[in-house]
Amino acid sequence: MTVRVRIAPSPTGNLHIGTARTAVFNWLFARHNQGQFILRVEDTDLERSRPEYTQNIVAGLTWLGLTWDEGPFFQSERMDLYRQAVQTLLDKGLAYHCYTTPAELEAMRAAQEANNEAPRYDNRHRNLTAEQKAAFEAEGRKPVIRFRIEDDRVISWKDLVRGQVTWQGKDLGGDMVIARAASSTEMGQPLYNMVVVVDDIDMKITQVIRGEDHIGNTPKQILLYEALGATSPEFSHTPLILSPAGKKLSKRDGVTSISEFQEMGFVAPALVNYMTLLGWSPTDPAKELFTLAEAAEDFEMQRVTKAGAKFDWDKLDWINSQYLHTMPIPELTDHLIGVWKKAGYDTEAVTRPWLEQLTTLLAPSLTRLNNAAEQAQVFFTQDLTLGEEALAQLQQANVPEVLTFIAAQLKETSDFTADAAKELINQAVKAQGVKKGLVMRSLRATLTGEVHGPDLIETWSLLQQRGWDRSRLERG
């Protein structure tokens, strides 16, 4: 039987890193087993679902390289299928109309809580007579549809991550609502647990791989599979991604959506690489840098961890920097041009070779693409403000003479090369009787306004090509 897995995001927000990580595991599992990966948009909650979120999710998955084989399917377009299934359960006597009002439910839960009991529905409308129903209808009550869950049932499955997991029926909260209130003749919106099962059956899903926060839904869904006469898929509940504080990562923890990571200058293969490492480890744990395809080859659900993993910016940054440092220069240049344009720099004023030379110069010091904006400022902005340290450097003895000397020599240099620049510096050392370090530091200070930075000769060369070095040498 071919493996078929799915990612089923709900478009109630941008693509969340937790959803994306679940998508990664599903994708890897599918590829490893030559199976299919399906995208299904769970938009049954019409109140909260929005098309722009769907757009963001699709774009995010695409950006990450998590291509799908089928879909996207939209649950909002499949309502008839779900209603049919609910009707089947009604017909089989496995589901029934419940007229309990929200206020009654609330009162019941309050009482249970006061009693230190877990909140649950007490199945009070399980066996209503026709007269009782008619009376509730006459009151104007709108019934929900509930699925019977027997307290004495024991539900157990072999989780691919956690091993044998067992639940008691009585811990499932009583008979569960599978369709919202409407009227006794017209069925309301089918709910999450119901539609998921119907879809997973219909789409022939063989493994359900989802976050641990869904573990309590699994016994309910297993009961639904049974009631619908279908075989349950295998289940895998992956650990959650936790905030540095150790809680389930949520919007409150700052950056959580994939599009934000993208905007911050992370590169897709690096982000995917890091997410894969959060809760899974390769057979060779020393090899932590890999492509999706490489991970797929190696991916086993057995090697997924059980404990939640705290999100670590330092490690993500390190992985991202590794990708940036090894990226081919033309490709990195394309990325950086985007960053520079966004920063307002005129990348049209310079040549492609110049841009690639600048990229080569900056590449080793990049952690995120966005670092290139600040680091390239001196190469794109003609007016330069000197930093405090640079000012101090320029006030040291002999510095004005050295710089004047170099500026003068530069006028006579027709062919500026790295070797010529070095020669110029050596001449300055000799003629002015100063140490080379003083020349180098002073050059950097006057050319860039800083006392630290990447290779000075290359920096100079880049500025020279723009014709910006002379004026900076001749300041003061």
Next chain:
RNA sequence: GCCCUCGUAGACGAAUGGUUAAGUCGCUGCGCUUUCAACGCGGAGGUUGCGGGUUCAAAUCCCGUCGAGGGAGCCA
């Protein structure tokens, strides 16, 4: 309080009863460099949450305990 799950350095995590408990990030020292970064070579950091038990031998198996996370919707 109830149900489920999980605890290996600051973080991610390896080790399927058998050397001195891997590796990576971070931290730190040194080297290289005019400098920063990158890179290279070192270092520190652990009573495997805690307490019992089984065994010649326990991170690993059993019992208990503590802590943490998740769940308990007419949300997904």
